């Protein structure tokens with residue numbers, strides 16, 4: 001098991017002086033498990049909580065006023081707490097307050113910020129909904145990818161890894177010298193995917209990576225995602241994209257998981273009315289399982 005999310009619940013604090021004094025219930029008791037190497041789809045309509053889940057895993061909800069409960073076990077140990085072979089140090093496991101288990105899984109939701117930062121990109125990478133937000137406008141794409149690689153692996157040949165990743169995603173070494181604003185929206189998405197690829201994490205969380213792209217670029221990105229060695233948690237409202245790439249699906253509705261299973265089973269015989277409605281809309285648009 002690579003990622004084991006157990007009863008994840010997120011509330012957003014009400015905005016100061018806002019009309020509604022109650023917290024916003026964004027996720028409620030969400031549990032799901034992702035295996036190494038698989039592409040796992042998280043399907044849900046707008047507002048169902050998909051982005052909240054993606055951001056909770058990498059510790060990006062605090063600034064938005066998110067209050068997080070539950071567990072999210074990732075099969076990785078922060079480097080400062082690990083033996084050279086990656087297993088947790090005995091003293092860390094013995095410490096009751098430690099978020100690291102003896103089997104080497106770490107609760108991402110309980111990790112202090114510094115240690116979570118050490119796992120980001122190296123073990124878990126978020127490709128956010130708007131790729132521009134993940135890139136620094138002042139630096140070239142190649143420099144940013146090299147820097148991300150070096151930060152987590154000072155011995156790595158960062159230049160080669162950046163070139164290989166850009167090549168693999170069809171951006172070619174020629175685009176490495178471009179700044180983000182010189183790339184199209186689809187190229188920027190691929191640049192952030194290339195950054196994740198170059199850092200070689202075990203899990204990539206991709207939040208709506210195809211939204212707003214033309215059909216050719218969309219297909220290209222989905223092919224890229226399907227070909228990665230890393231596990232991918234693909235978060236999307238685009239059922240067609242998930243049907244093409246995900247081996248298993250969880251369907252999120254109003255902050256709750258209403259259905260999970262192999263993609264074929266979920267789409268073939270949905271047991272939940274919300275899944276059935278999404279599936280029927282997809283079929284009406286020409287979608288088919290085969």
Ligand SMILES: Nc1ncnc2c1ncn2[C@@H]1O[C@H](COP(=O)(O)OP(=O)(O)OP(=O)(O)O)[C@@H](O)[C@H]1O
Pocket residue numbers: 012013024025026044045046047048049050051052053064065237
């Ligand atoms: N910073 C925030 N403060 C308060 N409420 C928020 C905040 N961010 C999201 N929400 C609310 O939490 C719920 C889930 O939002 P979220 O963005 O996770 O859904 P989503 O499924 O990703 O939607 P979309 O596909 O439209 O991006 C919604 O009701 C949303 O209004």
